[in-house]
């Protein structure tokens with residue numbers, strides 16, 4: 001593994017780091033402090049302006065990300081193993097390393113302190129370096145590698161990251177029973193466009209219809225660059241293609257209740273369904289009140305993310321004016337609208353409406369757009 005030594009970086013620490021430690025927490029706190037002290041530079045000092053301006057020097061490498069700069073802390077890599085967070089709840093996470101061993105992990109204090117928000121310090125999907133401790137597969141997460149992508153809910157200020165390093169979203173709809181609603185596909189697509197995640201549209205239960213009827217719809221989405229696969233669990237159609245699209249990737253499955261997600265997962269890998277059932281059982285028992293993401297490994301390679309909370313991707317924080325930006329087929333035409341703030345509804349001289357009239361944008365997509373900005377598109381039903 002290439003080792004790039006970092007430089008000294010001054011970082012501002014959060015106020016809560018200064019919190020008084022209650023007596024009964026002292027022991028763990030002291031251990032944390034001892035661990036951290038190895039990495040602390042002698043120049044650490046209070047600035048004199050109180051808690052909020054406390055700075056500390058750490059050794060690390062700065063990475064530019066969309067949200068600013070992220071610091072990857074230098075650690076003693078020789079005693080660490082790389083792994084993947086397969087689930088994370090509060091301060092406890094389960095990490096799987098390359099040979100398949102799973103470790104129950106706590107998070108090093110410095111990792112928590114450096115995160116913008118404690119809740120998002122470690123999330124399912126994170127690539128981490130862990131340092132085993134004790135003999136019962138216990139370890140400490142020493143470092144979280146920069147996240148390539150993530151799915152979150154909530155607004156910027158109280159964002160809750162559900163899962164990170166997603167490669168693709170598999171949007172499952174059924175050809176019939178329940179009948180296919182194209183605007184629901186479009187709604188799901190907005191979520192993945194927003195998260196910068198590639199989308200695969202899976203039309204299941206194709207055995208119930210004449211596939212020829214779906215050709216125009218397939219054309220619309222394929223032309224926009226989405227992968228589209230027609231499947232039938234009962235007849236086995238399309239399953240090998242779906243399996244190959246998932247191979248080596250980390251995929252999130254989303255779709256309405258009853259479209260056949262569980263049946264598809266079972267076709268892909270029997271183990272997946274068993275694990276999924278276990279998780280929903282735990283949820284039902286109320287053992288886990290919060291919805292959290294779990295990564296399930298596919299035996300042929302790759303991961304599927306399952307959580308009731310992400311099964312039905314909601315349009316968490318998309319405002320109507322943003323919607324056009326997530327309709328990739330509209331983008332070439334919005335610049336041709338006379339009004340820069342054109343909503344492409346009632347305005348005259350609208351580039352989008354012109355494109356619809358000339359069949360450059362499909363009517364079905366335009367209808368979806370209108371439904372979505374009006375807020376009366378079908379809402380995915382939450383699966384509890």
Ligand SMILES: Nc1nc2c(ncn2[C@@H]2O[C@H](COP(=O)(O)OP(=O)(O)OP(=O)(O)O)[C@@H](O)[C@H]2O)c(=O)[nH]1
Nearest residue numbers: 204205232233234256257258259260261262263383
């Ligand atoms: N005809 C037909 N039926 C299917 C197919 N796939 C699934 N089904 C049936 O559709 C129903 C719902 O399937 P599930 O796999 O439970 O659907 P789901 O999307 O996981 O639903 P939730 O768990 O509620 O989110 C079941 O009765 C399946 O047997 C298919 O390809 N063709």
Ligand SMILES: [Zn+2]
Nearest residue numbers: 337342344350
């Ligand atoms: Zn317009």
